[in-house]
Amino acid sequence: xxxxxxxTLSEDEFFYGHKACAGCGGSLxxxxxxxxxxxxxVAVLPAGCMSAVGFNFPQLCFGNNAIISTFAGTASMLTGIxxxxxxxxxxxxxAVGFAGDGGTADIGIxxxxxxxxxxxxxxxxxxxxxxxxxTGIQKSSLTPFGAKTTTTPAGKNIRGNxxxxxxxxxxxAAHGIPYAATASVGYLDDYMRKVEKASKIKGTKYxxxxxxxxxGWGIATDETVEVAREVVDCGLWYLAEYENGTFILNHRPEQxxxxxxxxxxQNRFRHLTxxxxxxxxxxxxxxxxxxxxxxxxxxxx
Amino acid sequence: xxxxFLSGNEAFAEGIRxxxxxxxxxxxxxxxxxxxxxxxxxxxxxxxxxEFIHVExxxxxxxxxMGASAVGARAFTATSSQGLLYMAECLTYAxxxxxxxxxxxxxxxxxxxxxxxGDQRDSLSQLDCGWIQVYAKDAQEAxxxxxxxxxxxxxxxxxxPFMVNLDGFVLTHTYETxxxxxxxxxxxxxxxFESDHKLDLDHPCNLAFSAGPEHNSAFKYKEHVGILKAxxxxxxxxxxxxEIFGREYTGLTENYRIKDAEYVLxxxxxxxxxxxxxVDRLRERGQKAGLIRIRYMRPFPAEEIAEAxxxxxxxxxLEKDISFGYEGTVYTNVNSALQKAGISLxxxxxxxxxxxxxxxxEDIEEIxxxxxxxxxxxxxxxxxxxxxxxx
Numbered sequence: 001x002x003x004x005x006x007x008t009l010s011e012d013e014f015f016y017g018h019k020a021c022a023g024c025g026g027s028l029x030x031x032x033x034x035x036x037x038x039x040x041x042v043a044v045l046p047a048g049c050m051s052a053v054g055f056n057f058p059q060l061c062f063g064n065n066a067i068i069s070t071f072a073g074t075a076s077m078l079t080g081i082x083x084x085x086x087x088x089x090x091x092x093x094x095a096v097g098f099a100g101d102g103g104t105a106d107i108g109i110x111x112x113x114x115x116x117x118x119x120x121x122x123x124x125x126x127x128x129x130x131x132x133x134x135t136g137i138q139k140s141s142l143t144p145f146g147a148k149t150t151t152t153p154a155g156k157n158i159r160g161n162x163x164x165x166x167x168x169x170x171x172x173a174a175h176g177i178p179y180a181a182t183a184s185v186g187y188l189d190d191y192m193r194k195v196e197k198a199s200k201i202k203g204t205k206y207x208x209x210x211x212x213x214x215x216g217w218g219i220a221t222d223e224t225v226e227v228a229r230e231v232v233d234c235g236l237w238y239l240a241e242y243e244n245g246t247f248i249l250n251h252r253p254e255q256x257x258x259x260x261x262x263x264x265x266q267n268r269f270r271h272l273t274x275x276x277x278x279x280x281x282x283x284x285x286x287x288x289x290x291x292x293x294x295x296x297x298x299x300x301x
Numbered sequence: 302x303x304x305x306f307l308s309g310n311e312a313f314a315e316g317i318r319x320x321x322x323x324x325x326x327x328x329x330x331x332x333x334x335x336x337x338x339x340x341x342x343x344x345x346x347x348x349x350x351x352e353f354i355h356v357e358x359x360x361x362x363x364x365x366x367m368g369a370s371a372v373g374a375r376a377f378t379a380t381s382s383q384g385l386l387y388m389a390e391c392l393t394y395a396x397x398x399x400x401x402x403x404x405x406x407x408x409x410x411x412x413x414x415x416x417x418x419g420d421q422r423d424s425l426s427q428l429d430c431g432w433i434q435v436y437a438k439d440a441q442e443a444x445x446x447x448x449x450x451x452x453x454x455x456x457x458x459x460x461x462p463f464m465v466n467l468d469g470f471v472l473t474h475t476y477e478t479x480x481x482x483x484x485x486x487x488x489x490x491x492x493x494f495e496s497d498h499k500l501d502l503d504h505p506c507n508l509a510f511s512a513g514p515e516h517n518s519a520f521k522y523k524e525h526v527g528i529l530k531a532x533x534x535x536x537x538x539x540x541x542x543x544e545i546f547g548r549e550y551t552g553l554t555e556n557y558r559i560k561d562a563e564y565v566l567x568x569x570x571x572x573x574x575x576x577x578x579x580v581d582r583l584r585e586r587g588q589k590a591g592l593i594r595i596r597y598m599r600p601f602p603a604e605e606i607a608e609a610x611x612x613x614x615x616x617x618x619l620e621k622d623i624s625f626g627y628e629g630t631v632y633t634n635v636n637s638a639l640q641k642a643g644i645s646l647x648x649x650x651x652x653x654x655x656x657x658x659x660x661x662x663e664d665i666e667e668i669x670x671x672x673x674x675x676x677x678x679x680x681x682x683x684x685x686x687x688x689x690x691x692x
Binding site for chain 1: 323324326351352354355356357358360361362364365366367368369370371372373374376390391394500501502505506507508509510511512513516
């Protein structure tokens with residue numbers, strides 16, 4: 001199939017006039033996905049950044065059908081929408097959810113797991129900015145090791161978040177889901193291809209996209225895309241897919257960029273000691289060892 | 302019309318089959334389970350064409366129903382007790398979103414202590430969540446309410462979710478002879494669901510949004526007006542219902558031997574049958590006893606209750622509920638109705654039947670006896686080993 005690229009992308013805007021912070025990675029993930037999916041999309045967003053910036057009556061910012069769900073209820077509301085439209089004889093639509101890391105990996109994981117178990121025909125996109133940003137940068141289970149948040153302050157006794165980032169991609173894959181993928185707003189062509197591919201698959205689809213938050217990460221507003229590329233290039237995130245029971249690695253950096261550079265440029269990691277950085281590097285290498293063992297490589301588009 | 306021997310749950314499921322919901326999402330909890338089991342069978346054998354969604358929790362059950370309702374599909378769910386409390390966030394959400402979902406709640410005690418038997422603390426604790434609340438007295442009324450609930454909930458002026466309450470076990474698991482209407486009759490009564498404010502692929506819109514201080518009160522006022530309008534629509538539904546099915550209902554309340562009653566007992570739910578028998582017995586002894594059954598807790602029948610007790614000497618409210626630290630919720634509502642109508646009568650709140658404790662005809666006789674004392678306040682029925690009533 002001819003993959004959608006920036007050049008062939010629709011000029012229609014479906015997420016427009018919202019009040020997201022400058023440089024917001026999450027809003028980019030939404031905007032691009034809706035361009036790929038088109039006007040017959042029904043979007044569900046739980047409480048979180050994107051609903052907070054997009055649904056303020058009377059300034060409603062979605063050009064397609066969109067609704068806020070309860071915080072825990074993104075997937076279950078998607079299920080109802082998909083079943084309801086189908087029961088009404090309508091089949092040419094996309095039921096798509098956009099939830100943050102907290103809404104996905106913490107409070108919404110039960111409903112998401114239920115939807116995958118039922119193999120409901122929905123697309124669930126997690127825009128991961130690695131903390132509860134909407135409420136003021138609190139730790140979620142997708143906050144990486146070492147990150148300073150307002151609930152994991154970096155002080156003398158505890159140096160930020162001490163737990164590793166929950167591996168949602170593989171947790172989702174373990175359900176035997178028809179399609180799951182990771183992505184980054186730093187690699188938009190890869191993301192667009194995955195959204196388009198997911199839109200053509202029956203059953204439950206999950207895409208987990210890293211979406212930096214300048215406000216919460218402590219980077220400049222024009223660094224979002226660069227940092228989102230760097231996290232992939234330094235090996236702390238990876239671009240992959242899970243399909244037909246197989247993990248596929250889409251992109252293997254020839255040589256990892258420096259982890260320390262990625263970390264030190266962000267205010268949330270600035271307190272880390274050299275030992276902390278070394279530990280993060282070690283964990284990255286362990287992860288890649290597992291990736292090489294378990295993932296097939298396929299980089300063609 | 303077919304005569305069948307059905308439990309409350311089975312009768313209600315028949316009513317839902319005739320109401321043709323397009324999406325059913327439910328999670329099992331005793332004593333609601335038989336409703337969803339029956340509906341599953343109906344979907345399996347083709348007598349009900351609906352999407353049956355096996356959700357992983359009650360929160361998801363109602364969240365899913367909201368999604369279905371938001372795209373204009375008729376949605377149904379059922380729960381009880383802990384399940385109702387678990388979906389509490391979605392209750393206010395569905396009401397604020399004006400999603401006309403129908404839910405059956407099998408009234409059951411709430412933990413702690415754990416208890417699967419019937420009382421009404423579950424639904425009464427959620428009285429303020431913006432749902433219409435009705436309480437059935439028997440299996441026939443349960444079936445009929447299934448049909449009427451969609452008629453009222455989906456009415457354009459109402460557009461409010463609707464909770465039908467059946468007393469756990471006492472009603473859900475008790476068998477009676479029930480008239481089951483034909484599909485042709487049900488179709489004549491209940492029009493297809495048409496919604497003006499739905500996620501429509503040809504006319505996209507944004508729903509369930511934020512509204513700040515400037516607009517919030519107006520939305521909440523409209524929500525309030527919607528549920529108040531249900532009162533008139535209930536009357537309209539009952540008139541049409543009587544025409545087609547030949548069974549009559551009496552709006553937000555049902556009274557019994559109330560006209561010249563000096564001592565009036567207010568009840569909620571299935572205890573009404575036993576209370577009627579007791580009143581008959583007391584009447585035979587020359588006592589002027591009467592009954593009010595509250596059918597709808599929301600909208601609340603304030604005028605109806607005030608009118609019915611205007612000439613009484615005292616009023617008792619018997620409820621399977623307590624708002625800890627004060628009194629029963631039904632009692633609070635009844636007193637407010639009397640106060641607004643300028644009626645100052647001794648009223649007594651009898652708290653009984655908690656956790657499924659049996660209420661006997663003798664207990665009800667004793668209520669009428671105690672009512673003559675002129676006491677005002679709360680009495681707990683049958684506490685501990687001595688069986689004493691405590692103030």
